[in-house]
Amino acid sequence: MKHLKVSLVAVLAVVMATAGMAVAGTLDDVRAKGFIQAGVNGDLFGFGKPDEKGVWKGLDVDTARAIAAAVFGDANKVKFIPLTAKTRFTALQSGEIDVLTRNCTQTLGRDTALGLDFCQVNYYDGQGFLVPKKLGVKSAKELDGAAVCVLPGTTTELNLADYFRANGMKMKPVVIENTAELAKAFFAGRCDVLTSDASQLASTRSVAPNPKAYIILPEVISKEPLAPAVRHGDNQWKDIVNYSVLAMINAEEKGITSKNVDNMLKSTDPKIQRFLGVSPGNGKALGLDEKFVYNIIKQVGNYGEVFERNVGVNTTLGIERGLNALWTNGGLMYSPPFK
């Protein structure tokens, strides 16, 4: 039995030891590789999924592209790695990916025990319930005894149990790891309810055989700030990811878009000159090119453009800005000054 334990530890050790050797300098690693490896969803329309031509599309995908634009001046220097909810953190911890942009909720537990650091939130979400109309349910409080489809290893899974416990109701979870398989089981009637972040429910409903046959219940039972995550302890890399997202938010606030950014370079406003790197300083402070903000906005767009392109009211998801509007419009998107 002793030998057994020793060999077990050894095998595990190989897994951990061969991974993530050079955590301290992600920026140097990324530069040496020539591209960023970003963990994304892969199955979530509007956030991370390749289109029919194999081009990756989505809000999280564009966030990763913005980071590549900041580091390399080229938004296409990203390799997207699709991950399930269960594999995503291990992939980041072990160094398989450099940044996790996969509709991932920031929590205290993940920030500490999992050894992660979360950056600026790129989507404020909340958990909801999707049900078929013919079920005749109007409120989540009527779901006692229901079979609920849920993804394993998510905050959603925990909120669900909490919500039913708090309301003295019972339920049967149906837990399938693959997002597409889970949706299939739900559409076929294996469960009464599908629960997830409201944005995901909108995304899932948009690919239903008959989207009009499903409604999202009014209750939002949790706060889900979705944010890019990096490994704990690499402050420079965290700053880069952080300010790449913030640059898109700040650009929207300043009215800078991918279309007018070239004109804005000629602006006489010292704030915009500093922001776009016309007057230098910001780039050097982050260890990046002075034109990193220009590159992000030119190649990816500001936050508003990215939002409307991927999940906005004119897409099949049709999501309002809501909490994700700028603070000046009653939302939560707010960027500290770039100086």
Add this chain to the structure above:
Amino acid sequence: MPEIGKDKTADSLPEAVPFFNDPAKRAILFQLSAMLIFGLLGYYLITNTLANLERQAIATGLGFLEKESSFEIGESLISYSAADTYARALLVGVLNTLIVSFVGIILTVILGTFIGVARLSTNWLVSRIAAVYIEVFQDIPVLLQLFFWYAIFYELLPSPKEAFNPIAGVFLTNRGLVFAIPEAHPAHKYIAVAFFSGCVLVYLLRRWAKRRQEKTGRLFPVFRVSAGILLGLPVITWWLAGAPIAMDVPVLSGFNFKGGVNISPEFTALLLGLVLYTAAFVAEVVRAGIQSVSHGQTEAAMSMGLKSGQILNLVILPQALRVIIPPLTSQMLNLTKNSSLAVAIGYPDFVSVAGTTINQTGQAMEGIAMMMVVYLFFSLTTSAFMNWYNKKIALVER
């Protein structure tokens, strides 16, 4: 050559051989250096891992087992809720793996033997059907088969409100197979006691019958009498207890049936997929075992006047089993290990629960180690039992 020997005895001993030319000493040296290299490698890996974990501030240790799990599990053999600990959640997973493997192994052996024998049938149609079965199920990856069966269950079967009701008390829905069971009654305890006393009685009867046959040569109808005892004793007890017939009948209430027993589509799909897949391999093992006994043995037994049942029991099987048992053991292990594919179709087996635990606590090292230990334990136990059985049935050479 003999001259050297002479030299040795005649004169003094030869000079000491340098240690690198002495095979015994050299072997020790090699062993030591191998151990040293292994030790250094192990030391490097372990310290590096611990350093990595510490630098990334990832929690370690088994303390999380005591914490509240906060997630629900779809089906459980013991009472469980989100308020229980991770340790209990993992135990639920272990039991779920155990039940599906145990039931799966029994059904696989029965079905596999049946098909293996059918494959050897002299009836052309029967043997062809068995051959087609074996080829088809052996050649499709088991994961695809699981997806197929699971999809069949939730796509084709109706919702609970339109449940398919073939006989009274049995309902087929996309939420699973629901059926009535006898309502809890104190008599059930006595019926169980009666059944187990029946088992002991049958065991004693067989020993007695065997000894009598060895002494007198007279046969005793053991099978028929045993069946009578095993069935009769519980039935008589039930009748004596006043023949309770109240049933716990499932009733549709709200979203699903309440009462009775509900077997989930996930469990059924997993069991069906594993059994049908592994049975194809077991069938080939059984066929090979039977064919390994030369036909001359059958002819010899026939010429001695044995009946066909006796030929199978006394001549063929004892020899075929020796060939069958070792590969059969490895098929049983395969089934147990393949049951971890449950995670793909939503059956909460051990891997599924442990995976969720790893994700919620972030303690991958501990979680993976536990998975390995549990599967190793299952496999070693199965092997140990089968090895014992194999030794027991091995031919005793005189």
